[in-house]
Amino acid sequence: MPKNVKNTTLPRLLDLIAPHSCRGCGKLGTTLCECCKKYIVNSNNYNNQPGIKELPPFYTVGNRDGLLAKLIYDYKYNSTRAIGIKLAELINEKLPHKLPPNTYIVPIPTSTKHIRERGFDHILFIAHHLAKINHKLKVKPLLVREKNTVQVGSNKNTRILQADQAFKVKDKTQIDSNATYLLLDDVWTTGASMLAAIKKLRAIGAKHIIIAELSISMLKN
Numbered sequence: 001m002p003k004n005v006k007n008t009t010l011p012r013l014l015d016l017i018a019p020h021s022c023r024g025c026g027k028l029g030t031t032l033c034e035c036c037k038k039y040i041v042n043s044n045n046y047n048n049q050p051g052i053k054e055l056p057p058f059y060t061v062g063n064r065d066g067l068l069a070k071l072i073y074d075y076k077y078n079s080t081r082a083i084g085i086k087l088a089e090l091i092n093e094k095l096p097h098k099l100p101p102n103t104y105i106v107p108i109p110t111s112t113k114h115i116r117e118r119g120f121d122h123i124l125f126i127a128h129h130l131a132k133i134n135h136k137l138k139v140k141p142l143l144v145r146e147k148n149t150v151q152v153g154s155n156k157n158t159r160i161l162q163a164d165q166a167f168k169v170k171d172k173t174q175i176d177s178n179a180t181y182l183l184l185d186d187v188w189t190t191g192a193s194m195l196a197a198i199k200k201l202r203a204i205g206a207k208h209i210i211i212a213e214l215s216i217s218m219l220k221n
């Protein structure tokens with residue numbers, strides 16, 4: 001029996017017995033109805049770039065506020081897996097229709113502490129669903145946690161340093177220089193995790209990288 005059984009059983013049970021309701025309008029039977037999904041996709045088409053020079057192509061569902069923020073919170077902290085499927089659909093709507101033939105989703109690795117608390121790896125879960133609905137994509141979890149670090153630094157520089165030490169490329173990873181690596185994470189704040197991941201992939205020869213962030217929430221400093 002897995003060690004974290006206590007954390008995983010209850011949310012799974014609730015997922016099964018409680019009917020889902022749309023987090024936007026309350027409609028029963030789904031965690032996000034088509035109408036509210038369209039609303040999120042269409043209302044977030046402005047000002048969603050981190051504004052960092054030489055950043056690989058960047059795609060996001062939108063700013064982390066309103067309904068999108070509610071969905072991400074419920075997904076991460078209440079472990080509502082059905083919302084993960086909707087988040088995968090939302091980011092898929094924002095990706096370019098013409099993706100290069102060999103595009104691999106590389107999830108930003110979640111800390112083991114968070115996996116234990118939530119009962120699952122929330123980014124990996126979305127990555128698998130994204131690959132399921134977008135047949136041009138395959139999942140390649142090339143990055144792993146270096147040690148059990150969690151981002152706790154309050155300022156940008158501390159976060160960048162922590163992120164750089166937080167994960168590494170899996171041993172014996174072979175990079176295909178013709179392939180495209182799509183880095184996937186849930187929120188861009190300082191960009192520390194994403195920038196560290198880009199650096200690590202480039203260091204082992206990845207030439208084509210694109211970024212998919214579920215949401216963006218810029219820190220002021």
Ligand SMILES: [Zn+2]
Nearest residue numbers: 022025033036
């Ligand atoms: Zn709705």
